[in-house]
Amino acid sequence: MLDSAIFSIISVGKLQKIMRKNTLKKMNTSLGKVVEYVLEVNGETHPMNNLIGTQIKLEWNGEVICSCGRRDTKFYRSGFCYTCYWEVPQASQSIFKPELCTAHLDIEERDLAWEKEFQLAPHYVYLANSSGIKVGITRGSQGVIRWMDQGASQAILLAEVPNRRFSGDIEVSLKRFVADVTNWRKMLSGTPASIDLVQMKKELSVHVPDDLKQYILADDTVTEISYPVTEFPKKVKSTKLEKTAVIEGVLKGIKGQYLLLDGDRVFNVRAHEGFVVRFSHQPTLQQGVLF
Numbered sequence: 001m002l003d004s005a006i007f008s009i010i011s012v013g014k015l016q017k018i019m020r021k022n023t024l025k026k027m028n029t030s031l032g033k034v035v036e037y038v039l040e041v042n043g044e045t046h047p048m049n050n051l052i053g054t055q056i057k058l059e060w061n062g063e064v065i066c067s068c069g070r071r072d073t074k075f076y077r078s079g080f081c082y083t084c085y086w087e088v089p090q091a092s093q094s095i096f097k098p099e100l101c102t103a104h105l106d107i108e109e110r111d112l113a114w115e116k117e118f119q120l121a122p123h124y125v126y127l128a129n130s131s132g133i134k135v136g137i138t139r140g141s142q143g144v145i146r147w148m149d150q151g152a153s154q155a156i157l158l159a160e161v162p163n164r165r166f167s168g169d170i171e172v173s174l175k176r177f178v179a180d181v182t183n184w185r186k187m188l189s190g191t192p193a194s195i196d197l198v199q200m201k202k203e204l205s206v207h208v209p210d211d212l213k214q215y216i217l218a219d220d221t222v223t224e225i226s227y228p229v230t231e232f233p234k235k236v237k238s239t240k241l242e243k244t245a246v247i248e249g250v251l252k253g254i255k256g257q258y259l260l261l262d263g264d265r266v267f268n269v270r271a272h273e274g275f276v277v278r279f280s281h282q283p284t285l286q287q288g289v290l291f
């Protein structure tokens with residue numbers, strides 16, 4: 001039984017993901033002059049851009065909660081408990097490899113009804129520049145959110161297809177020419193050199209399979225994205241709550257879903273979804289102000 005007082009419903013596209021209020025969730029983003037970040041945890045809303053330059057603190061109580069409600073001291077894999085990883089459609093193979101989607105052929109992987117709802121919906125193939133050019137796919141209107149989460153500086157839509165499988169097929173055909181993953185260390189070390197994405201789209205469109213070329217979008221709008229960063233790390237040092245239960249430091253900026261802290265440290269908020277944490281902040285001593 002789900003207790004609505006304890007659970008909050010997070011929309012992931014059309015998907016509903018159930019998570020407890022006291023667990024970390026990825027930051028909400030909105031596109032302004034720079035990306036505006038909001039962290040919601042423990043029923044509190046923190047506009048994170050305002051905290052840049054101040055001391056922040058994350059304290060983990062040693063517990064994680066899977067979206068199914070099971071508690072443990074660690075996740076089995078990819079933010080799921082053992083049971084969910086092997087049973088729920090949200091963790092099936094085609095989630096990680098869209099080219100394996102089969103709902104459009106009425107073939108079930110784990111739960112055909114769920115897979116149909118998830119897969120048989122408009123998807124986009126895009127090109128983004130986060131650490132150099134990459135190809136990616138996203139559902140419906142999630143594009144800009146996806147790009148902000150990945151720390152992309154520029155992005156363009158390449159194709160709009162009626163189901164996830166077709167977007168996977170296009171992605172596979174373009175992977176021979178461009179990366180499909182972000183080099184996060186490079187993404188966090190600065191702003192990448194600008195790329196002519198309209199030209200790249202033109203060149204790569206030639207390699208889209210002939211039967212899918214009809215889905216290439218004529219719109220060549222390039223979205224430019226800037227992040228609130230005062231100082232990029234010189235040598236990126238990843239921090240994890242599994243290794244250090246209390247992470248604190250001066251917030252130097254935010255890019256993608258990463259908090260950039262002093263001492264060249266970075267903290268991936270999204271990779272810690274489901275961790276039970278306390279978040280707090282205070283002005284730094286340099287500011288000479290105390291609560």
Ligand SMILES: [Zn+2]
Pocket residue numbers: 066067068069070080081082083084085
């Ligand atoms: Zn679970």
